[in-house]
Amino acid sequence: xxxxxxxxxxxxxxxxxxxDTQVVLPQAAEKIDNTLPIYSNEILLSVExxxxxxxxxxxxxxxxxxxxxxxxxxxxxxxxxxxxxxNRVTGSGGMLIGEVKxxxxxxxxxxxxxxxxxxxxxxxxxxxxxxxxxxxxxxxKTHQIDVKGHAIxxxxxxxxxxxxxxxxxxxxxxxxxxxxxxxxxSLCHSGETVVIxxxxxxxxxxxxxxxxxxxxxxxxVIAIEPSPRAxxxxxxLKICDSILEVDATHPISVLTEIETLTKGKMADVVVNxxxxxxxxxxxxxxxxxxxxxxxxxxxTSFTKVALGAEGVxxxxxxxxxxxxxxxxxxxxxxxLRNHKAIKELFLKRYQVA
Numbered sequence: 001x002x003x004x005x006x007x008x009x010x011x012x013x014x015x016x017x018x019x020d021t022q023v024v025l026p027q028a029a030e031k032i033d034n035t036l037p038i039y040s041n042e043i044l045l046s047v048e049x050x051x052x053x054x055x056x057x058x059x060x061x062x063x064x065x066x067x068x069x070x071x072x073x074x075x076x077x078x079x080x081x082x083x084x085x086x087n088r089v090t091g092s093g094g095m096l097i098g099e100v101k102x103x104x105x106x107x108x109x110x111x112x113x114x115x116x117x118x119x120x121x122x123x124x125x126x127x128x129x130x131x132x133x134x135x136x137x138x139x140x141k142t143h144q145i146d147v148k149g150h151a152i153x154x155x156x157x158x159x160x161x162x163x164x165x166x167x168x169x170x171x172x173x174x175x176x177x178x179x180x181x182x183x184x185x186s187l188c189h190s191g192e193t194v195v196i197x198x199x200x201x202x203x204x205x206x207x208x209x210x211x212x213x214x215x216x217x218x219x220x221v222i223a224i225e226p227s228p229r230a231x232x233x234x235x236x237l238k239i240c241d242s243i244l245e246v247d248a249t250h251p252i253s254v255l256t257e258i259e260t261l262t263k264g265k266m267a268d269v270v271v272n273x274x275x276x277x278x279x280x281x282x283x284x285x286x287x288x289x290x291x292x293x294x295x296x297x298x299x300t301s302f303t304k305v306a307l308g309a310e311g312v313x314x315x316x317x318x319x320x321x322x323x324x325x326x327x328x329x330x331x332x333x334x335x336l337r338n339h340k341a342i343k344e345l346f347l348k349r350y351q352v353a
Contacts, residue, residue, distance in 0.1 A: 004037050005039065005042075006037055006039045006040060010040075011154075012041075014026040014127065014129075014157075016039065017034075018031075018032055019031040026127040027126050027127035032082070032083040032084055032129055034079065034084065034129035034150075041104045042107065042153060043102070043104065043111065044103075044152060047132070049096065049098075049172060051096065051143060051145075052075075053087075055087075055297060056090045058275050059089050060075075060087070085126070090299065096130070099118050100113050107155060118162045119160060120159060123158055129151060133147075160175055160330075173202050174202070174333055177206060179324055180321060181328075183325050187269050190214065190218060192214075193215075194269045194271065195271070198274035198275065200223070200230025205234065205346075208237075211269070221239060222240065222258070222261060224248050226247050228245060253282075255286060266287060266288045267286050267291055269291060272293065272294065272295045272296060275299055280304040284308055294321055295318070
């Protein structure tokens with residue numbers, strides 16, 4: 001047993017670090033233990049950068065008026081009082097990149113890691129023990145934050161090695177949303193009509209590309225993106241048949257636009273990756289009776305989805321993406337690697353071009 005680790009093993013799902021009076025999983029906990037040393041089956045990371053979930057970042061940005069100091073204080077307070085980065089309003093967190101500092105002597109988990117490996121976590125910050133010593137910089141455009149601190153992975157936690165052929169900021173952005181395009185790939189079929197709500201964000205861009213590859217030339221990919229600048233960037237990729245600059249929080253406007261564009265046939269698959277609330281009904285209304293709606297945003301309200309679908313007698317299949325899909329990290333990175341234009345756009349967006 002190493003001198004700088006605890007003698008006992010922790011629970012594979014991290015229950016041993018929950019400080020609540022009731023036994024719950026770390027994600028549901030009010031507070032978790034983020035202190036050292038690690039348990040003998042945990043992994044210690046030095047943390048260099050956080051990628052905050054889009055819904056969480058947008059909420060904090062609105063709350064603070066874009067003041068970086070105030071935004072940073074919210075993050076520091078969360079880690080101090082809860083032992084993790086867990087947004088109380090959106091319930092979401094994000095992910096991080098860092099370097100492996102220690103692998104517990106009794107670790108038997110799925111990760112083949114050694115000291116010095118650089119990794120991106122593929123589990124939410126809402127369940128990851130995280131201690132932040134210092135916030136060095138906050139990028140309001142990319143939602144990425146440079147920090148100094150440490151994080152702990154449990155035996156069942158997952159992470160990905162950072163690829164050496166891509167800048168880390170780009171890899172981090174892709175890994176943060178990797179579950180979305182991988183799930184889209186599994187849902188779409190040749191010849192179908194797919195609508196991506198929030199097509200101009202990083203999840204939207206990759207989801208549009210994944211859909212394009214699956215539906216082929218006989219299918220249609222339609223993006224809804226209200227930002228003219230983001231819509232223009234998406235159009236430059238030439239992967240969408242149409243891009244609608246309509247506000248997705250206005251369901252009737254969305255319905256009217258898609259009805260006109262599809263001549264009343266509507267969408268086989270609707271993918272919602274919008275980072276703002278109140279886009280649920282627009283997504284439901286534009287789906288065919290036997291179609292599928294994938295909600296992949298932390299701004300989504302289950303209540304609004306369930307009751308809204310009931311209210312309009314929608315029989316579409318409603319799916320909530322959970323951020324994990326088998327082989328999603330490799331799938332999404334390769335999606336980026338193999339499309340020159342989208343790769344260049346990510347390089348530009350994350351200021352490494």
